[in-house]
Each structure stands twice: as structure tokens, then as C-alpha cells.
Amino acid sequence: MEKIIFENEFTYKKFMESGKESEFDNLFDSAVKKVKSEFGAKHPLFIGGQEVFSTELLSERSPINGTIIGYFQKGTREHAKAAVAEAKKAFAKWKQTGYKERAKIFLDAAALFSKNKFELAAILSYENAKSRYESMGEVDEAIDFMRYYSVEILSNKGFSRKTKMPQSSVTVSAGFQGAPSDMEKVIIEMKPYGVFGIIAPFNFPISISVGMSVGAMITGNTVVFKPSSTDNMSMLTGYKIYSLLKLAGVPDGVFNYLTGPGSEVGDELVSNPDVSGIAFTGSKGVGLGMISKTYAAGHQKVFVVEMGGKNPAIVSKYANIDDAATGVASAAFGFSGQKCSALSRVYVHESVKDIFISKLIEKTRNMQVGNPLEKRFYTGPLISENAYKVYVDSVEEIKKSGRILYGGERVVSQESGFYVEPTIADLKHDNKLFSKELFVPILLIDTFKTIGEALQKANGTEYGLTAGLYSKNKKEIREFTDGIEAGTIYVNRRISATTGAMVGLHTFVGWKGSGLTGKGTGSKFYLQQFMHEQSISVTQ
Numbered sequence: 001m002e003k004i005i006f007e008n009e010f011t012y013k014k015f016m017e018s019g020k021e022s023e024f025d026n027l028f029d030s031a032v033k034k035v036k037s038e039f040g041a042k043h044p045l046f047i048g049g050q051e052v053f054s055t056e057l058l059s060e061r062s063p064i065n066g067t068i069i070g071y072f073q074k075g076t077r078e079h080a081k082a083a084v085a086e087a088k089k090a091f092a093k094w095k096q097t098g099y100k101e102r103a104k105i106f107l108d109a110a111a112l113f114s115k116n117k118f119e120l121a122a123i124l125s126y127e128n129a130k131s132r133y134e135s136m137g138e139v140d141e142a143i144d145f146m147r148y149y150s151v152e153i154l155s156n157k158g159f160s161r162k163t164k165m166p167q168s169s170v171t172v173s174a175g176f177q178g179a180p181s182d183m184e185k186v187i188i189e190m191k192p193y194g195v196f197g198i199i200a201p202f203n204f205p206i207s208i209s210v211g212m213s214v215g216a217m218i219t220g221n222t223v224v225f226k227p228s229s230t231d232n233m234s235m236l237t238g239y240k241i242y243s244l245l246k247l248a249g250v251p252d253g254v255f256n257y258l259t260g261p262g263s264e265v266g267d268e269l270v271s272n273p274d275v276s277g278i279a280f281t282g283s284k285g286v287g288l289g290m291i292s293k294t295y296a297a298g299h300q301k302v303f304v305v306e307m308g309g310k311n312p313a314i315v316s317k318y319a320n321i322d323d324a325a326t327g328v329a330s331a332a333f334g335f336s337g338q339k340c341s342a343l344s345r346v347y348v349h350e351s352v353k354d355i356f357i358s359k360l361i362e363k364t365r366n367m368q369v370g371n372p373l374e375k376r377f378y379t380g381p382l383i384s385e386n387a388y389k390v391y392v393d394s395v396e397e398i399k400k401s402g403r404i405l406y407g408g409e410r411v412v413s414q415e416s417g418f419y420v421e422p423t424i425a426d427l428k429h430d431n432k433l434f435s436k437e438l439f440v441p442i443l444l445i446d447t448f449k450t451i452g453e454a455l456q457k458a459n460g461t462e463y464g465l466t467a468g469l470y471s472k473n474k475k476e477i478r479e480f481t482d483g484i485e486a487g488t489i490y491v492n493r494r495i496s497a498t499t500g501a502m503v504g505l506h507t508f509v510g511w512k513g514s515g516l517t518g519k520g521t522g523s524k525f526y527l528q529q530f531m532h533e534q535s536i537s538v539t540q
């Protein structure tokens with residue numbers, strides 16, 4: 001196979017660079033019409049390549065206006081058991097498939113996703129209520145993951161290596177610790193574990209689902225994939241992922257598609273002794289719950305787990321305030337604060353608080369909320385009524401001990417979804433809202449006097465996912481990069497204070513309560529987590 005160099009997909013950027021923005025919009029608008037005409041179909045589970053039907057259906061509606069997207073099977077514990085059995089059966093052959101052949105399948109899959117990217121983005125906009133730019137960025141990220149992991153496994157030759165016995169002039173006949181053995185040939189192989197349960201969140205249903213699934217499969221494991229299926233649903237994107245991977249040549253049983261409640265089918269994947277590993281992205285409560293349940297039951301499993309965040313930014317007196325206000329507004333309010341990397345706390349130096357807040361409000365005012373299928377709206381509705389309740393309760397809580405500086409109300413819309421204003425609030429750091437992940441567009445602001453105090457406040461939660469600093473002072477920048485307890489950090493980034501990690505450029509990794517393994521996605525150490533080493537010594 002010829003040498004392949006990883007390049008990001010960058011769809012929107014490429015259209016812009018070639019002066020074809022209107023073509024991008026036309027393609028997206030046509031895709032919206034096409035996917036809508038296909039809504040309302042009934043979709044099966046896919047277990048061992050076979051269509052499987054349950055006795056109950058789940059109906060998925062768009063958060064934009066309740067449009068029916070489709071009907072999906074309410075999988076049960078028995079379906080999860082059957083899917084695990086098929087994945088276990090398929091593992092025997094898949095693990096023998098060479099890494100080059102596996103990489104070829106996922107490079108072909110990347111090409112297929114790329115060919116269908118406008119339809120995938122349109123589905124995502126309906127299902128997640130993302131703007132066209134956010135949706136296309138996410139589809140690009142899924143394609144990037146497939147290509148990046150393919151290039152990684154190819155360029156590292158499957159991660160296996162030979163080692164060489166150091167030459168010695170003496171031959172030792174009896175064995176004791178430290179004695180070299182002659183004629184010993186050693187190869188260290190990285191081998192797959194077996195069946196992985198892939199449990200995905202609602203908010204990046206294409207990129208995170210693809211990233212975790214391909215990470216497991218390209219390293220030789222087989223997968224039972226469960227998209228988010230309760231309340232915040234993303235079952236149609238899951239179905240499309242299944243269809244495109246099958247078309248690309250993923251064999252039956254290697255990737256099984258299982259819709260159904262986390263508490264039942266997800267729990268079965270966690271409890272089933274034939275599942276060797278779980279790759280999970282979601283909230284901290286669910287993530288830690290599944291790990292503690294497994295070990296409390298005396299079971300052994302590998303967990304590749306990414307969890308929530310309560311991401312801070314620090315705005316220093318040495319900041320470019322315009323950059324800070326721009327980056328803070330986009331990080332806090334893009335996709336209505338529902339990115340795991342979303343900014344939800346700002347600590348601003350007391351001397352620049354007023355100017356920063358006035359600029360921030362000015363930027364936020366331009367972020368119009370409405371039907372995200374329309375180009376003019378920056379962001380759409382919240383994912384569900386439950387998210388809206390969190391928003392309302394949090395605004396009430398803020399009013400008790402702080403001040404709403406901007407927003408705080410439901411937006412009047414022609415659509416029936418839960419559209420809310422981006423909200424900026426003045427509140428003290430000791431309020432409980434400063435440490436609780438809300439996942440709605442509420443940005444809390446407090447002040448600081450010294451950078452040490454800002455860092456202490458920024459580090460004062462159980463999470464450690466992303467963080468940002470705005471300061472032109474080199475000493476402050478060093479103190480921040482040395483002292484901040486977060487895996488993905490940015491300094492003086494105008495486009496966004498805390499969001500927008502790119503495959504191959506950044507690594508996306510959570511510290512503390514935001515992640516388990518300390519190894520990030522879209523980076524050098526991700527794939528190794530899906531394999532265990534075996535040292536094979538053969539003396540002829």
C-alpha cells in the first residue's frame with residue numbers, strides 16, 4: 001500500500017478558500033430536503049449482519065420542532081447478549097485480519113463518509129439541532145478519525161516490534177535472573193482484547209461514535225455499538241454509521257448496531273463477561289458508575305472512558321480583550337453550551353471586568369438563536385425538555401445570589417423546541433453552579449486579583465477537560481501551562497477559548513474527573529489502549 005499522509009477534511013474551509021460558500025449552502029440545503037423525505041422509516045437492529053426486530057419501538061423526534069425522524073428498536077438485555085455472542089464469534093477471524101487490510105477498510109469508509117458528508121451533516125442538524133457549520137465540522141472529524149487511526153496503525157506497523165538480545169561473549173547454561181539466553185528470538189506483539197462495548201453520548205453522535213468504534217476495530221477488536229437512545233436520541237446517525245461501515249467492507253458481526261436504553265442494553269454490555277472492554281463517552285456519573293459496578297462484582301474489563309467537564313477560562317489584565325470576548329462567546333455558546341469542551345466559567349481580572357463584560361455582551365448579541373437549519377441562526381434549541389429544566393432552575397439559582405447580565409429567558413420561536421438565550425451571569429465562585437456541569441448556554445463570571453488565585457479557582461472542580469487563558473504576559477502564560485489541571489488547554493485563541501480540538505493537531509483528553517486513562521483521542525497514544533502487549537520469545 002502506498003504511503004498515506006494524514007490530512008484534515010476541512011470541508012467548509014475548502015469551500016471558502018475556493019470562493020464557493022454559496023455552493024456549500026446549496027449542497028447542505030438540498031441534503032436537508034433529501035434526508036427529510038426519508039424520515040419516518042422503521043430501522044432494525046443489526047446483530048451479526050442480520051436485521052433484528054424488537055417488540056417495542058422507540059420514536060425519535062427532532063429537537064428543532066418535534067419532526068419524526070424515525071422509529072428504532074427498543075433493544076433488550078437479550079438483544080445485547082445476542083450481539084455480544086455474534087461479536088465474540090466474529091472476533092476469531094477479525095483478529096487474524098492483518099492491520100493493513102483493516103486500515104484499508106477504514107480508509108475506504110472515510111472516503112464513503114466524505115462522499116455522503118452533506119447528507120450526514122443534514123441528519124445531524126435535525127437530530128442534534130446543530131448549525132450547518134457545527135454539523136459539517138463534526139462529520140469532518142469522524143472522517144479525520146478514520147484516516148488518522150489508519151495512518152497511525154500503518155506507520156507503526158500494527159505497533160508490534162522485534163527486540164534484539166545484546167551480544168555476549170559468555171554462554172550461560174543455567175537460568176537465573178539477568179542471564180542472557182542465546183538464540184532467543186523475541187517479538188512483542190500488540191494484540192486485541194476481544195469484544196468492545198461502545199457506549200456513545202448524544203452530543204457528538206457521529207464523530208465520537210466513529211472515533212471510539214474505529215479505535216477498537218482497527219486494532220482487531222469487534223464491537224457492539226450503542227448510540228444514545230433515551231431522551232437525547234441519536235439513533236439515525238448510528239444507523240447511517242452502520243450502513244456506511246458495512247458498505248466499506250466491515251464484515252458481519254464485527255460491528256453490531258444496538259439501540260435501546262443505557263440502563264438495560266448499556267448495562268448488559270458492562271456486565272457481560274464476554275465483553276473485554278468498554279469505550280464510553282458521557283457523563284461522569286454514568287462513567288464512574290459502570291466502572292465501580294464492574295470491579296465491585298469482581299469482574300475485569302478494560303475501560304477507555306471520557307467524561308464531563310466544567311471548563312474555565314482566565315482573562316488577565318494583559319489580555320487582548322477583543323480576542324478574549326470573541327473566544328469566550330464562541331466557546332460558551334456554540335451548540336448552545338452542549339459541547340463537553342464548552343466554556344462555562346470565566347475568571348476575569350478585576351481591573352478589566354467591566355470592559356470585558358461589555359465586549360462579551362456585544363459579541364453574544366450577534367449570536368442569534370433559532371431553527372438551526374436556517375443559515376442565519378448561530379445556534380439552535382436545547383436537546384430536550386430536561387435540558388431546558390436545568391436551564392430554568394440554574395437561572396433561578398443565579399437570581400438568588402448573583403445577577404443575570406445578559407439573557408436568561410426562553411426565546412420566542414416559530415418552532416416548538418426549547419430555544420433559550422445565551423446567558424451571562426455575575427456570580428461568586430463558591431456558588432454550587434461553579435462546580436456542576438450544566439450542559440446549557442450559561443456562562444458564569446467571577447473576578448480574581450492574582451493569577452495564582454485565578455488558577456486556584458479554575459482548578460477548583462472535580463473536572464479537568466479543557467481550559468483557556470487570555471494574557472500576553474509570558475510569565476502568566478507559563479504559570480497557566482504549568483499549573484492548570486486540564487488535558488486540553490489553549491492560550492490566546494481567538495476562535496474559541498476552550499472548544500474545537502482538531503484531529504492530528506491537538507489531543508482531546510480529560511484529566512481528573514473528565515477522563516480515565518490520560519490518553520487523548522485523535523492523537524498518538526489512543527489506539528494502544530485497545531490492545532494488550534504480548535512478549536513472545538522463541539528459541540529454535
Ligand code: NAP
Pocket residue numbers: 199200201202203204208226227228229230231232260261262263264265266267270281282283284286287290306307308309339340341437439465508510514515
Ligand atoms: P450520559 O447521559 O452519560 O449517556 C451516555 C451514554 O451512556 C448513553 O448512550 C446512555 O444511554 C448510556 N448509559 C446511560 N446509563 C447507562 C448505564 N447504566 N449503563 C450503561 N450505559 C448507560 O451522557 P449524555 O447526556 O449522552 O452526554 C453528555 C455528557 O457526555 C456530558 O457529561 C459531556 O461532558 C460528556 N461528553 C464528554 C466528552 C469527552 O470527550 N470527555 C465528549 C462528549 C460528551 P441512553 O442515553 O440511551 O440511556
